[in-house]
Amino acid sequence: MSVKTPSIPSFTMIEVENLTKRFGSKTAVDHLSFSVKKGEVLGFLGPNGAGKSTTMRMVTGFLPPTSGSIKICGISVIQKPTEAKKRIGYLPESAPLYNDMTVTGFLNFGAEIRGLSGAAKREAVEKAIETCFLQGVARQSIDTLSKGYRHRTCLAQSLLHDPEVLILDEPTDGLDPNQKHEVRQLIRRLGENKAILFSTHILEEVEAACTRAVIVDRGKIVVDGTPQELIEKSGTGSLTDLFREVTTRDTEPAPEEEEAA
Numbered sequence: 001m002s003v004k005t006p007s008i009p010s011f012t013m014i015e016v017e018n019l020t021k022r023f024g025s026k027t028a029v030d031h032l033s034f035s036v037k038k039g040e041v042l043g044f045l046g047p048n049g050a051g052k053s054t055t056m057r058m059v060t061g062f063l064p065p066t067s068g069s070i071k072i073c074g075i076s077v078i079q080k081p082t083e084a085k086k087r088i089g090y091l092p093e094s095a096p097l098y099n100d101m102t103v104t105g106f107l108n109f110g111a112e113i114r115g116l117s118g119a120a121k122r123e124a125v126e127k128a129i130e131t132c133f134l135q136g137v138a139r140q141s142i143d144t145l146s147k148g149y150r151h152r153t154c155l156a157q158s159l160l161h162d163p164e165v166l167i168l169d170e171p172t173d174g175l176d177p178n179q180k181h182e183v184r185q186l187i188r189r190l191g192e193n194k195a196i197l198f199s200t201h202i203l204e205e206v207e208a209a210c211t212r213a214v215i216v217d218r219g220k221i222v223v224d225g226t227p228q229e230l231i232e233k234s235g236t237g238s239l240t241d242l243f244r245e246v247t248t249r250d251t252e253p254a255p256e257e258e259e260a261a
């Protein structure tokens with residue numbers, strides 16, 4: 001008689017259903033549905049203007065959707081935004097920093113905003129500094145940091161409350177190749193115990209950091225799969241070829257414009 005191995009439950013941490021955002025007559029996000037489980041790193045790919053940042057801003061509760069639902073760890077972002085936000089770490093596309101603070105001062109401030117104090121605050125700040133390799137600049141004023149370190153300081157603040165869900169908008173943008181490599185490794189490592197959604201333009205990041213990826217075009221998901229599945233789908237073994245095949249170039253008119261022409 002065979003003994004059944006108990007299956008490890010895979011918790012859905014991010015659940016997006018039929019998410020739509022219209023800005024006037026422009027539909028930026030069009031009935032988007034996807035989910036991310038604990039232990040998954042979902043890469044969010046797409047050309048400029050595809051709707052990636054708009055989706056992320058809705059998932060983090062900073063932008064109200066036109067319609068659709070978003071749940072973080074089963075909690076509705078629309079109905080219970082404060083509860084849901086406690087479980088999210090968010091690195092926005094252009095994250096705000098206080099230039100006259102030191103890295104540690106800024107992270108202390110961020111921890112206080114998250115309601116941490118005393119030993120818990122100290123531990124959270126130390127852990128974030130260590131995780132993002134900021135030890136060497138911890139006492140340095142933010143306005144004297146290089147772009148890479150500023151970026152990692154932003155990333156560190158998103159980790160302070162040890163969130164179960166991480167939403168990272170182009171986390172490797174503007175970094176040099178070594179820093180890109182480090183941040184990708186970090187995302188992979190963090191993804192072992194969290195659910196991560198991160199957007200990027202860099203296709204090699206799919207293989208380097210993601211367990212799954214979606215390609216978004218004009219607010220709709222046009223491809224969804226593991227890095228291996230995406231490579232197979234390309235037919236040529238090149239993610240760039242697949243990306244070019246399924247997305248619209250800037251110069252091509254939108255269908256409405258074609259009809260109107």
Ligand SMILES: Nc1ncnc2c1ncn2[C@@H]1O[C@H](COP(=O)(O)OP(=O)(O)OP(=O)(O)O)[C@@H](O)[C@H]1O
Pocket residue numbers: 023026027028046047048049050051052053054055
């Ligand atoms: N506040 C806004 N008002 C009007 N239109 C907006 C607004 N925010 C975004 N858009 C439009 O929505 C579309 C999607 O934008 P979004 O920033 O989400 O794209 P993206 O995929 O993140 O692009 P990128 O890769 O360039 O960052 C774009 O056409 C953009 O101009």
